Amino acid sequence: MFMAMAAPNPDPLAGFPAGFLDGFTSREVGKGQLLATPGQALNQVFIVRSGRLRVYLASDARELSLSILEPGDIFTTHTPTFVRGLEPASLWVIGIREFAAKLTGAPTVAPLMMKVLGRILDNAVSLVEDLAFRDVPARLARFLMRQAERRGEQGPEGCVLPLDLGTEDIACLLGTTRQSVSSLINQWQREGVLSRRGRRALLIHDLPALAARSLAQG
């Protein structure tokens, strides 16, 4: 559903030729620190080494997260989005011109970039689909199912999801409000579909029930 949400990569550099990082510089981003804004002149490409970053759009009154970047993800400041540290993170950074030069120098990387960009585009399209076609319950159900696929750990009572996101954060990812997410989760809790597991984790009891809820409303 969201850009650049590949499974966390144990080796962030798999797929890049040896020495590809020559010319990159290192950079730290603090929690809550702004890395990029729409329309800024500075054009850079970066690869996440550790930590998480939030990619989002903002209007006067609201924010909409497009993606959470994780180690191994590649992105650029040359987009009409904000990028902000969700927690302390460290990056490899390079200017976009130098990066392009690197690409022409190492032709095997071009298809890889196509693949990365393709995945980001797929995710953006998928977000459009959600906003245009699905109501809030379906969006939330789909989100939870994807998370279960990505990071769920099978326990005795069901699938444990370490979301590490607050209600508000989830609402931002889904293009809805804190209140709507809250009331839905509690309703499903009453219905026995899932239950809270501490402050920022969920326990899914009934995955099929979630699947059913993800289909409603054409």
Add this chain to the structure above:
Amino acid sequence: MFMAMAAPNPDPLAGFPAGFLDGFTSREVGKGQLLATPGQALNQVFIVRSGRLRVYLASDARELSLSILEPGDIFTTHTPTFVRGLEPASLWVIGIREFAAKLTGAPTVAPLMMKVLGRILDNAVSLVEDLAFRDVPARLARFLMRQAERRGEQGPEGCVLPLDLGTEDIACLLGTTRQSVSSLINQWQREGVLSRRGRRALLIHDLPALAARSLAQG
């Protein structure tokens, strides 16, 4: 607002090295003919030579156009979208593997592809922004302004827009309904902002008024 809506290009091949089309085959697409669907196995890259194509998403009950492709635009069937001829069109086509090989062989094309993909992504993001942040009047106003910029012709009474799209088509591009678009256009007509110019063209009298309407609602 929409993918791949560059100004119509008098020479669709500007920017490609000579002989780049070697290996492409020619293909005609009839009006209303389906060229690509989500999940199809066939992966191709194509460049539009003439005519227009519609790129869109569909659910059970509704359709949402992402873009209208025009001569010079480049796209791929490897996306979770439908692509359909809006009028008779002709294309250059190549397999995606061969295309990738071409890229590594002609390294100057890689940055160009990055640029194309970047533009498509920007447009997708812009569509997300519209769906998430703007109400229908603002979306319509923005759409008309972009069209005026792209293809408007200054006449004595204002700017003439040859949209070549019906009310329903416009609604599809904006993620709304025929009825909403219709009533807005007529309301603005009554207010003197614009007027109909035959069946599928508009005459914009008051561009600033449109601009004002494009801002409403954060």
Add this chain to the structure above:
DNA sequence: CCGCTTCCGTCGGCCAGCCGACACTCCGGC
């Protein structure tokens, strides 16, 4: 232990805009 801050749950009011229905206009074919 106690205050303070942040996050979470819930309720009711309200409204943008979707939907169905129907009449009208335009246009091409014969």
Add this chain to the structure above:
DNA sequence: GCCGGAGTGTCGGCTGGCCGACGGAAGCGG
């Protein structure tokens, strides 16, 4: 001219979900 189909204009009813408000719970520093 006549007919049929496609596109257009308009109206009311209905509802998903946003918004403001407020009280409760959980974490945290002292």
